Amino acid sequence: MKHMKITNIASLLGGDIVSGKTQQENHISFGFAADLLSDVLTLDVEGVLFITGLCTLQTIRTAEVAEIDCIVIARGKKVSPAMVELANRNGIVVIETECSVYKASGILYEAGLKPIY
Amino acid sequence: MKFEFDIADGDFAKAGTSSSQVKHILKQLNVDTKIIKKTTVAIYEAEVNVVAHAVGGGKLLADINLERIVVEVADLGPGIADIPQAMVEGFSTASPEVISMGFGAGMGLPNMRKNADKLEIISGVDEGTRVVITNYI
Numbered sequence: 693m694k695h696m697k698i699t700n701i702a703s704l705l706g707g708d709i710v711s712g713k714t715q716q717e718n719h720i721s722f723g724f725a726a727d728l729l730s731d732v733l734t735l736d737v738e739g740v741l742f743i744t745g746l747c748t749l750q751t752i753r754t755a756e757v758a759e760i761d762c763i764v765i766a767r768g769k770k771v772s773p774a775m776v777e778l779a780n781r782n783g784i785v786v787i788e789t790e791c792s793v794y795k796a797s798g799i800l801y802e803a804g805l806k807p808i809y
Numbered sequence: 810m811k812f813e814f815d816i817a818d819g820d821f822a823k824a825g826t827s828s829s830q831v832k833h834i835l836k837q838l839n840v841d842t843k844i845i846k847k848t849t850v851a852i853y854e855a856e857v858n859v860v861a862h863a864v865g866g867g868k869l870l871a872d873i874n875l876e877r878i879v880v881e882v883a884d885l886g887p888g889i890a891d892i893p894q895a896m897v898e899g900f901s902t903a904s905p906e907v908i909s910m911g912f913g914a915g916m917g918l919p920n921m922r923k924n925a926d927k928l929e930i931i932s933g934v935d936e937g938t939r940v941v942i943t944n945y946i
């Protein structure tokens with residue numbers, strides 16, 4: 693499978709879509725997991741899903757700058773209202789899930805979501 | 810066209826707001842999307858560096874014409890002692906607080922070089938740092 697729909701990703705992870713609902717029918721091409729925002733800023737492909745345990749406003753701001761379409765926040769962390777607002781303003785879909793970064797990555801990898809590297 | 814934005818001192822919650830505004834301006838000017846992305850990434854790295862490493866905040870000046878985008882990000886110090894060393898991938902003096910925010914991997918300056926057609930860094934101990942990023946349209 694080449695492209696995965698964001699709503700399908702959310703259900704695979706048993707997650708909730710908390711922002712960017714108007715973009716949730718879009719498709720994702722690649723998965724990337726990091727807790728290092730500097731790392732995300734070096735990516736130069738489109739259609740990226742970013743899985744992270746880092747749940748701060750900078751996570752969203754960095755996704756905006758790096759043109760990330762969708763963020764998965766792992767380990768049951770809850771995004772703040774300010775994060776939701778910034779994500780909505782930039783059309784970024786944020787999914788909250790109880791899965792760890794490892795488990796979320798494993799599920800999506802197995803389902804056919806390609807890595808960037 | 811010239812634009813000026815303030816960069817707040819040590820405020821990670823606001824880090825990136827100036828870069829984001831420049832991005833919106835470039836979008837409105839219909840600049841090529843690849844050029845917008847690389848310019849925004851480069852100036853965001855510079856802006857985060859001011860928040861992470863400088864004291865007293867800084868300024869971001871953008872000067873845009875039909876041929877090029879020049880963005881200058883300047884702060885009041887403490888400055889960079891050894892610029893070639895700072896440019897080495899992995900070199901970082903980031904504090905634990907900066908690291909806990911997801912930064913401090915020593916990748917910002919190398920990434921700026923990658924995303925800028927021209928990169929100038931003017932700095933010294935106890936001086937401010939000025940980073941000038943030029944991208945041709």
Ligand SMILES: Nc1ncnc2c1ncn2[C@@H]1O[C@H](COP(=O)(O)OP(=O)(O)OP(=O)(O)O)[C@@H](O)[C@H]1O
Binds near residue numbers: 730888896902
């Ligand atoms: N504006 C600045 N003022 C003072 N020192 C700076 C400034 N910008 C960079 N430096 C110095 O250069 C080093 C390398 O910067 P660089 O942006 O490459 O990495 P970093 O900011 O430490 O980590 P990263 O960018 O990966 O989050 C910094 O750790 C710091 O010592």
Ligand SMILES: [Mg+2]
Binds near residue numbers: 857858912913918
């Ligand atoms: Mg940096």
